[in-house]
Amino acid sequence: MSYHWLIESLVELRDYAADNDxxxxxxxxxxxxxxxxxxxxxxxxxxxKNTLPDT
Numbered sequence: 001m002s003y004h005w006l007i008e009s010l011v012e013l014r015d016y017a018a019d020n021d022x023x024x025x026x027x028x029x030x031x032x033x034x035x036x037x038x039x040x041x042x043x044x045x046x047x048x049k050n051t052l053p054d055t
Contacts, residue, residue, distance in 0.1 A: 003040045010036060 014029035 006036060007033065
């Protein structure tokens with residue numbers, strides 16, 4: 001399963017928060033990105049290498 005859309009959405013939200021003076025929100029979204037990467041990798045390590053964009 002591709003989780004690309006989820007990661008891209010979190011990245012866009014994080015960047016928007018950072019650009020609009022919402023540093024706490026951006027920090028929490030960065031944490032959510034790390035958690036999403038870890039959880040996706042633990043479910044299917046091969047899939048996460050091929051479908052997750054860099055953040």
